[in-house]
Structure formats: structure tokens, C-alpha cells
Amino acid sequence: MRQKRTKAYKKLMDMYQRHFGFRPPFQVLYTGDFIDECLAHKMDPIAGVTRTLVQTASSCKGLISQCCIKTLYDGKDEAAIGTAKKLERRRCGHIERAEEADACVLECVGSRNKNRYVVATQDRALRAQLRDIPGVPLIYLNRSVLVMEPPSPATTVVKEQRENAARGITSEEKSLIKGTKRRRADDGAEAGGVDDGEKRASDIGNNGGDPPKKRKRKGPPGPNPLSVKKKKAAPPQKKSEAAVAKPVESAPSKSDRGDDVVAAAALTETTARSRRKRRHRKTSTATPAHNATPGNDHDSG
Secondary structure: OHHHHHHHHHHHHHHHHHHHOOOOOEEEEEOHHHHHHHHHOOOOHHHHHHHHOOOOHHHEEEEEEHHHHHHHHHHOOHHHHHHHHOOEEEOOOOOOOOOOHHHHHHHHHOOOOOOOEEEEOOOHHHHHHHOOOOOOOEEEEEOOEEEEOOOOHHHHHHHHHHHHHHHOOOHHHHHHHHHHHHHHHHHHHHHHOOOHHHHHHHHHHHOOOOOOOOOOOOOOOOOOOOOOOOOOOOOOOOOOHHHHHOOOOOOOOHHHHHHHHHHHHHHHHHHHHHOOOOOOOOOOOOOOHHHOOOOOOOOOO
16 A cells, blocks of 8 residues: 555656756755644654655755744743754745744645645645645644655646647637637538539549549448458369269169069079089998807707
């Protein structure tokens, strides 16, 4: 969080330097209530403001008016008086009769802040009055954190005016130029009284028959043609060599199919007849006749 605040404060001071002529060492005008509040939170007001402005100690110059230091003497706070004595005394001219601190600070700043003061105060009413003056940075203490206020509306208006002046033309001049161009276009159309069709025909005749150039269409640009993926074309189908070499045979008719079946049957029958049957050789198991002895069937007497 502290780093974000530091960056924001640095940008603010750059803006004040660019548009309102602030230069280091920055002159910081302190009030008595701001010093009292810082010491109550055990904080060094001079070092804290220097860190808030994102500058070194040598680039900041602390000031306090005579009326503001008188309020510290009336409070009899030795620590606050000792801190105020470290600051340079700003002569406000209220010697005989001291004024209130807020009135004295307003008189020191003036209507244009020509001395480029950075005001450090805790008075809310004083800060509200200083916001009406363009180019016045304001610092106050909020819960032991030093805060720099964002630019006031008066400061923002003056900043925009100076930016436009640096560009060479103001917003009022721009609107005036646009209105003048529109009036001239309307007056030319009324004075000529020529239709668009006749105007185009005359333009073609003057250009030697060439049609007028087509105006560029206003609107969102199309996609980058280099970043768009191109569609791949389908590759041509290659015919196989077999399909090219061999013609397509026609399907056989029913009569051809029948003849084929009859021829196959006749061939099968012829093959079956021509086969030779294998004959197996028979082996005899009977004994020879000469081995038999006559009269064996009868017992010997």
C-alpha cells in the first residue's frame, strides 16, 4: 500500500511541476495544529512531509508564519515550539496584531499561489477554502499516515486549459471549426442545387470516362489476412494402376450361371469314375493239408 501511495504522490508532484511551475526545493507551509498532531502520534512532521513529497531533505524547505508560531507559544508546548523553531519564519506582516492561523495562511497563499506553497494543515475548513485556489497541494495526517489530497476541481480545470493551450487549439475553437465546416457544406449544397446522380455523371465525364474512386468504408477494420488461417484445398484423387489397366468385367447372366453348374457336375462325376479303388491283400490263416495226419479224428483201437 505504501508503494502505491508513493507512486501516486510522485505523479501528483510531477503534474504540479509541469503545469504550475513547482520546482525543488519545495516550500512547505506548516500550521500549528499539524505539528501538534504529528507529535501526538510520535512522528517527526518535517521528515514525514519530506517522505510524502518523495524528495530528499535538501529539496524541501519548511516554513511557518508568525501567526501560526504564536498559537504554539500560547499552547506552551515545548516540543511543538522546538520543532517550529527548526522551520524558517515566514513574515506575514501581522506584527502589531496577530490574526487567526487559517486567515494568515490564506493571505500567504493568495488567490493564485504565486509562491508555490505546499500547505500542511489539519484544519478542514482551511483545506476546503484552499481547494478553491488552483495549484495548491494539501497534506494532512490521517491515523498516523500522512496523506496528500488529489487535485481539486479548480486545479483540474486549469490543468486541462493549459494542456489544450500547449496543443495549440482549445476545445471551444475545435467546436467552432466543426460548426463552420458544416455550415459551408450546407451552403454549397443549397447554392449548387445539383442532385447526387448528376454530380456523379459530371465527375465521370470530367475524368475522361473513369468512374470515381470508391471511398474507404469507415468502421472497425477486418482481420489481418496474414493471421487468418487459409482453407486447405482437397487433394485430387489418384486412380490406381490396377483400375486403369484392367477393364471392369460385367456380371454373368443367369444362363451362363446354369451352364457353369452343369459343367461342374459332369466334371465331378468323371473324376469319381476314374478313381481306382484300392484293393487290400487278403492273408490266409488256415494250416496246410499235408500237416494233417489221417486218422487223427478216431482213437486207435
